[in-house]
Amino acid sequence: MHDLMNYHKFDLQLNKDDIACSVWNNLSKTANPSSNDLPERVLDEAHQLARVKAVCKTMKIIKTTDRQVFLEGGQALTSSLLVCLAGPAQSLFLAICTLGDLIDKRVDEYNRRGLAAHAYFLDVAGTCLIESAGRKLVKQVKNKFNSAGYKTTIPLGPGHSYWKNFIDQQIIYDLLNPKDLGVKILSSGMMLPKKTLSLVMGIGHELPPSKENHCHYCGIGHKCPLSRALRPAK
């Protein structure tokens, strides 16, 4: 199983439909009528600038406690939600996915030129694209493991309210070593380029049921513009 999804510099192709998310759709409606093709143009630009790449690794779980999952090599990830959902798994799948730095650079350039709306839309388009890239990667990974007879948990990641130990970002970074992708990590745990994410999934035969996605476990919930948690029926 451990060689199933180990790869470096995985190229992921995104198409226009991949960005279809409520954030972008709502934001597009707020565009100034005199420049209402701006979101469309900026979205095209984001697609042209995005260079989606990922590094992935599957690692054996050697032990779990009520707060931590220990991996082969001795590193531990500290998240009670991870323990709850992936504790019974045999392995963890780890990935870092990035769009590269061209979007960040263009956003900076727009800000320098005083084109604040362009900068804002491009930044949001980049955020929607990296989220879409993560979802697409997860779909491919799930299909691959499912066809080999394994189940997968929903993807989780440090830095959300349900996984506060941001030091774990450094552990995931060190395990995956995404330097060849141009991804750096700051002492705060933040990764650069900005449009970069990490994700962790449990892989095993018997896994507990879970909600549809991690937003359901997040304390920010519906206040987050990117939330994918369903709104309660009124």
Ligand code: SF4
């Ligand atoms: S609600 Fe927002 S912050 Fe919370 S997990 Fe979802 S996207 Fe992340």
